[in-house]
Structures are given as structure tokens and as C-alpha cells.
Amino acid sequence: MLVDRAGKAVQPRVPPDACGHYVGVVAAMRPMPWRTVEEVKLRRIESPEAVASGCSQYGKDMFDWEIHLGTVMQRGSRRPDFQPDPVSGRACVYARSKGADGGVLVTGGRLTDLPGVVAALRDARPAEPCSLPRTRWAQLVLMPMHQTAYLELDGCRRLEVWTPSGKVNFFDPPRSVGQAVEAVRP
Template identity: 35%
Template sequence: MRSGRTALAVALLALGGCAGGSVGPEVGDEPGPARIVEKWTSCAEAAPRAGAGVVLPAPDGAEPAPTGDDPAIGRIDPAFTPVAAVICGRETRPRPGGGAEQVATERRADDIAALVAALRLPNRRTYGEIACTLDMVVPPWLALLDERGRWLRPYLPTDVCGKPRAEVRAALDGLRLTTVDSRTVGQVGSPAAEAAGCEQRWADMVWVESTAGRPGPPTPATIPATEPLRLCVYQVPPSEQHGGKPAGDFAYGGPLSPDRQTAVLRALAAAGPATACATPASRFAVLRPPDGAAGPDRYVELDGCRRFLVVPPAGRAQLGQGDATLTELLGRD
């Protein structure tokens, strides 16, 4: 399958403003030559987790940008003549019958003269005050192959802000790539989660916030809601419990009926301060306005400590103590 310009070139992960600062000689430091590996096999063997760093709902991220600190990465040896480039990564595709899946891909480009020329450029140096944006550019996992099938991971020369030079970004974006292999590596969204309007995985923010010691007591004025709410319930596997940010898998959910929503909100408004407890939940509920509408997110532990957390769009989160009535209202499909 042929593709034109590739979206794999860079990813902007965290947009920010401008930050003035002094960039010293370290920006211009040059790495040594890349280590040459004798025989290319596949992305599945050489880079099995390339592109697998992102966790939903902020979908899972990308591999860290290559640096000269990686012993497998470095400058292209003059005796090594690249004839092809391979990019290993992942993408999300719809599943037959509904939902989505994550697919690992191996793509190859043979017209790489512009890319090789860009990779041979030096780092840009500066010793004065400059302004750099705070966005982080993450290139794809890249390998270069020679006619003997040997390969290496090339260093990407940087600009004065320590990001890949514009020539490198343009060359990566201009590659004509052919997909030579793809394999399903996991389910991103099930048909059931999709039908309910819920994410497949979500973090138990009651545990996150309570263990960090940040929330205040319940504030009933922030709890009532006039907008419809969607219920999403997640099951937390034992391996995730007690972790810093326990992730749950979708169990059931959907829009709340008006009567059920009113009862849930009344139970939340009548609650008192959370009691001291350190038992992680194996199930938790998330109540959110549908379709990204403004309003607080509400998290309720359905077992364990049975606490709840209200996270307003602005201001401090509130932690309160749930009870069996609240659990019963949310603990059924």
C-alpha cells in the first residue's frame, strides 16, 4: 500500500508559550557514529514497542526522541551507504463490528536521498539568548538500511532549541512510504464502550487525588448539575491497584435516566467528608457531561473506600464519602 506525505514525521505533544533562555555549547555537541547491526529482520523484532507509549484517553504517546546517548544511535558512518528507510510505529484503526484496535506497522521508503542529506547536516549552534517554544517534537522510530541489509539508527541533527532541524522534519514528512507489515497488538476501544459513549480505559482519579493529598472537603454548591450525565464504569485489575494511577477497563455505561441522575446527585450533595481509608477500589464510576460539554467530572469508588471526587473545570477538587445507596445507584448496568 502506497502512501503520500506521512504524518509520522513529528508529533506536537505539549503546546506552550515562548521561553527565553541561553542555549550553550551542549546544543551543538555531536554524537559518535551509529552502531551498525548486521541484518535487518523486522520492526516486530527490532522495535516491538515503537510508538506504544500513549495511555488513553489521552491516547497512548510515542517513543522518546532519539538522542546521542543511545548507544545504538549516532551519525551515519561515511562507509555506510543507506538505500532505504524503515519507520516503525503504531496507529489506531476501526475494528470490524465496532470499536477500535491498535496496529503496529512497518513502513519502508526507498527514495531517501533528501533524508540522508538532511541527516548529515550538523547541529545548529548558538551561544546567545534565544526564544524557544515549549512544544516537544517526537520523531518516529527510524532505521536506515544499506544494500547488504545492515541497518543503523541515525541521529537527528538539531536546531538551536534542541529539536530536529527543519530540513530533517521536511525530509521525513516527504517520504513515500510502503506498508510492508502490520499486526494487531491490542484493543483500544470495544464495541460496548463505543456504544455507551465511554472510553475503553480510564484512570481512578479518586485514588490519584486522595493519595496526593490535594482535594478539599465536599462542596455541595459545585455538585448539582442541570446537564445530562453519562455513566461509565470501569473494572480495575489487581495488577493496577495500589499503583500511582490505577487504570480501569470499561465494564458498562451509558446515559443516565433523569430520575437516576437526580438520585445520584442528591446522594452526592448529602455526603460528608471522606473517612481515612487506604483500600483501593476494584470498580469505579465516572460521571461526565456527554460530548465534551462543560461541567465537573465526578468519580465514585464502587467498593474499597467508597469515596467520591468532584473535579470542577476550574478550582479545587472536592473529596467526599459515598455510601451503599450511592454504590447501589451506580453499581448496576
Template identity: 35%
Template structure:
């Protein structure tokens, strides 16, 4: 089990793996930040920052948070004396009955001296060529409170790569935060998907590959034991650039059924001239993670795609028999 301090470090220093959303750090590197907007009274993260950490959201799960006007980020006015800090964010936690859920958190601390020292550091100017990594660090949603209950969002000084300075990250990770509120905002992985060993969502790669080009014909590829994961594509996703399907059922594919599936994937039928998006598709993945992934449209055009890890996807034509073999386990 991870400690609360470890979980906090993940939130503070988290790297965005999908999308480019998230909170702004503040003014650009070349700009002197203006004063931060002071808000009369703190309410809660749920009201002041309902989207904090939303970059972790899995599309199609949870209820979107309402839009909210956030105060201007900037420097701390000398007339504003901070006495506490609030950190709003999100975490992925095990669900009460299995699976994983996304939880919004609100944390407070009054021991903010190290943090204030770090926040008053200047931006690190670029001196010559600087090698910056391509990962995008999402800055934390941070607020400072004064003794009157007013609050503001401070500008986070950045390094030469326009990411929060290491001193800011270290100060945030080292403070004794107290969690004052948590709320579940969405399901990341259902208990059924976890039990099946499948991801909650997956992209219909047959549609992606055929939209972007014409993969070559399939070849015979040996396969060890396979795991079947079947996904339903919401109507709003069908025909999009990368249709996201939601988990329906899955699990290890029985050997006798796998033999028939592999025979169906080895046929040499011509691929139909078809552009009907599938409402369901299957993903077949090696149980030992060695070998290609296989995708099968269970309706629509009923095509299949073999995607070796080294590239060179192969497209073939399935049929009702193949789709039936991939029915409920």
C-alpha cells in the same frame, strides 16, 4: 474517509501524547554519526521492528511485543547503495465490528531520491536562542534496502530543536508508499465502549487526588444530563500512582436515577479514614461537556470526587446506596 496519504502523514509526523518512548533519532546533535550497521537480509517489520510506533499503545490492551535487538542507527556508508525504503509504524483504525483497534503496518517504496537528498542534509546547528515547542515528535522507524536485500537504519538529520528536519518529514510524507502488511496488535476501544460513548480506559482520580493531598469538601453543583462510565481496575493497577481502569459498562444516566445520584453526591458525611484501593469506579461526565466530572469508588472506601474543569477538586463520602444507583444500566 481519510486517504492513505493522510494516514501516512499522521504516522510520520505524529506527536507523542503519552509517555516518552519511541525510536531514537540517532546520535546527539553535537556528535558526528558513525556508520549505520548493515544487516544481511530484510525480513519484515513484525520481526525487525515489532515495537515500532508502540508509543500509541494503550496500557492494558494487546499483547506486548517481544524485545528485539535493533541495528545501530548511523550515516549511510558510501559502499551501500539504497534502492528502496521500508517504513514500520502503527495506526488507530475502526474495528471490523465497531470500536477502534491498533494496527501495525509495513510500507515499501522504491522512489526514494527525494528521501535520500533529505537524509544527506546536515544537522541544523543552534545559532543563538531558539524557541522550541514542548511536544515530543516520535521519529519514524525507517530502513533502507540495497539491491542485495541488505538493510540499515539511517540517521535522520535534525533541526535546531533536535527534531527531524522538515525536509525529512516532507520527503517521507510525499513518497508513494505501498502497504505490504498489516496486523492487529491491540484493541484501543471496544464496540461496547464506543456505543456507550465512554473511553476504553480511564484513571481512578479519587485515588490519584487523595494520594497527592486532601481535596476540600463537596459543594452543591447543578448538573445537566450525565453519562455513566464504569471501569474495572486490574489487581496489578490497584494502589499504583494512577490506577487505570478498563471499561465495563455505561451510557446516558436515566433522569430518575441521576436525581438520586446527585442527592448522594450532595451529602455532608465525614470522609472515612480509609486506604483500600477500589476495584471498580464510576465516572459521570456531562453529556454536553459543560461542568465537572464526578468519580465514585463503587467499593473499597466508597469515596467520591467532584472535579470542576477549573480545578479545586472536592472529596466526599459515598455509600452502598450511591454505588447501587450506579449499577448496570
């Protein structure tokens, strides 16, 4: 709730993006003066590791999600490209959780060798059809523009990338990408 100097209060409604995220809200509110009137702790939602890494505590298995939606999964027709060139990136590693629609955060953090990871991703070849189950995957978020890709860390070990037209492409990335992702820490 926002309260002005005269004591008038307003409950703002912030529009989410297409994925339900409130991008830019915290940054826009940071310069506003505020004070805590009351604080009630109910339960922990995010683990300290999730907070430190910038990752969500729970992650959707986008490979299963695409199957559920009936998305036509196609071999990458050309190599993945990220534009503009990423200047920072993080990886969030998740493991399948029984009874959950997705997985629970295992680790996450900044990609320390971002130029090497991006070069390796751009070097990925089209993936062959594969139906091996996965138990662990990573969400890669490259900045600017929240360029996102998903990497299977077991099973088929594919890379899932969307094209600007909304098509889902699968690639077979070099093993070095998985190794760099496995090395991330908050």
C-alpha cells in the same frame, strides 16, 4: 486529511483540551462532505460496549492519581454542587487491571434517574480519612459542561469532586448513588 475540490490536501492539527481530549472536533467536522479513499483495519481499540456507552475502554484511577501527584486530599468543606444543573449524565465503571495504570471498562451508560442521582450527590457528607484499597470505581460525567466526579464502588466508597479553585474534595455519598451507577448499561 482534508482535500478540497481542486485536489489540494491539508493535514489539520486539532488542539486538544487540558486533558488531551478533542472536544467538539467530530461535531465540527460532521457537516463537511467526505468520502473514504482507503480503509485499513489494524486492531480494535475500543470494545463494542465502550463505543455503545460513550465511555473509554480504559480509565485512570483518579484516586491513585491524586495520591501520586501529592494532592492534599481534604474532606469536602461543603456539599458537592453541579452548576449548571445537569440535564444528562453517564457513568463509566472500571475495574483494576493488572499491569495497567488504571482499569478496564466493565460497563457504562446513561444514568436513568439523573435527578435522583444528582440530589443524592448534593446530599453527600464530608468523607472521613480512609485508606482502604479499591478495585472498582466509576467516572460520572454530567452535562452540560462535562462536570466530572469519581466514585469508589468498593473500598472507602468515597466521591471525589474538584472545586473551581482546583482543590480535591472527598465526600461520603448515599449508597443509592452506587446502586444507580451499578445499574447503568449501554
